[in-house]
Amino acid sequence: MGRPKVFVTRPDVPQEGIELLKKKCDVEIYNEEKPITRDALLKGVKGKDGIFCLLTDPIDKEVLDVAGPQLKVIATMSVGFDHIDIEECKKRQIAVSNTPHVSTDSVAEFTVLLMLAVGRRLFDSAAAIRQGEWIHSWSPLWLCGQGLKDATVGIVGMGRIGQAVLKRLLPFGVGKTLYYDVFHPIQPAEEMGAIYSSFEDLLKESDYVVAMCNLSEETRGVFNKKAFSLMKKSAVFINTSRGGVVNQDDLYDALKSGEIRAAGLDVMVPEPLPKDHKLTTLPNIALLPHVASAEVSVRVLMSEMAANNILNALEGKDLVSPVY
Ligand code: DGY
Numbered sequence: 001m002g003r004p005k006v007f008v009t010r011p012d013v014p015q016e017g018i019e020l021l022k023k024k025c026d027v028e029i030y031n032e033e034k035p036i037t038r039d040a041l042l043k044g045v046k047g048k049d050g051i052f053c054l055l056t057d058p059i060d061k062e063v064l065d066v067a068g069p070q071l072k073v074i075a076t077m078s079v080g081f082d083h084i085d086i087e088e089c090k091k092r093q094i095a096v097s098n099t100p101h102v103s104t105d106s107v108a109e110f111t112v113l114l115m116l117a118v119g120r121r122l123f124d125s126a127a128a129i130r131q132g133e134w135i136h137s138w139s140p141l142w143l144c145g146q147g148l149k150d151a152t153v154g155i156v157g158m159g160r161i162g163q164a165v166l167k168r169l170l171p172f173g174v175g176k177t178l179y180y181d182v183f184h185p186i187q188p189a190e191e192m193g194a195i196y197s198s199f200e201d202l203l204k205e206s207d208y209v210v211a212m213c214n215l216s217e218e219t220r221g222v223f224n225k226k227a228f229s230l231m232k233k234s235a236v237f238i239n240t241s242r243g244g245v246v247n248q249d250d251l252y253d254a255l256k257s258g259e260i261r262a263a264g265l266d267v268m269v270p271e272p273l274p275k276d277h278k279l280t281t282l283p284n285i286a287l288l289p290h291v292a293s294a295e296v297s298v299r300v301l302m303s304e305m306a307a308n309n310i311l312n313a314l315e316g317k318d319l320v321s322p323v324y
Helices: 013-024 038-045 061-067 086-091 104-119 122-130 160-172 188-191 198-207 225-230 248-256 296-314
Strands: 006-010 026-029 049-054 074-078 095-097 152-156 176-178 208-211 236-239 260-267 284-287
Touching: 006 013, 013 026, 013 296, 038 061, 038 095, 038 188, 038 284, 049 296, 061 086, 061 198, 074 296, 086 095, 086 122, 095 296, 104 208, 104 236, 104 260, 104 284, 160 188, 176 198, 188 198, 198 225, 198 248
Parallel strands: 006 026, 006 049, 049 074, 074 095, 152 176, 152 208, 208 236, 236 260, 260 284
Antiparallel strands: none
16 A cells, blocks of 8 residues: 555645655645635645645535545644535545644634733834824824723633633733633633623623634634624724634624724634725724734745644544544
8 A cells, every 4th residue: 555645735834744744655745825716726636645735725525526436534724624514524434633722822812812912002003104194293183093901801712812811911901801612610610710791791791702712513603783882982893714704794883883892803804804894984993814824934834733633643543633
């Protein structure tokens, strides 16, 4: 029997993971430093035993059909796996892994950074001088925001990253922390003082509403017109999870009409967001290009974890981080 064949959907992933794979597998790598085209994906996966993919690569029934029955494992170099048809993989007994844990601190840190930056109006303040808006040396109410001290923070989705965000918020002297999650009680969060709340009550009470939930059929578009209408007029909405959990037209209306104060998004639909998208016209939104885990050290760990998952699956061992 020859060496197993693995397809990697992008060349610019940290090479540490690729080197691990190359020791034991024949590795074919897509050659362009951008999300793989559908045609190239279908061509690349054919006859492979393992696929190393990214969150930009939809792995659906057609991809699995074309890959063939020998396919044993799909490892995505991301925490999110909403781009993979998990039910179809289960039916075919194809192992699927993601890369949890290694980016938790990075994403949590970035989420708090975004909360502070939006809450305290860092982006508008930094832009003011360049835009010639700093006219008076100091003004009592100019560029005033509201920070974390005494704030009620509502976290929707209290998984690993939600808990890591909560931990980082406590030293800022937040007032109350609420959480909503389909699974509850979540002991580690409650031990840090978080109180379980219904989704509606969390929206009504929170000064900061932070989306930290996976994208699934249950969470798609849950931050919609009704949700924004329940939030305080002074609320700040933050999303570092997946763009699909937000109805962006409704968010646009809520920000435009002043139904909520401001928002910070690291994820949106589509990605990349066109630079003339209507969200970019709003002064009270900070838009970041999906960079919450963007630290080289983290991306190296993600790459190695994806590779180790593939190697384990091909050797018949337990995955390091199975999705199911
Ligand atoms: C993930 O891992 O799913 C993030 O969105 C990218 O780091």
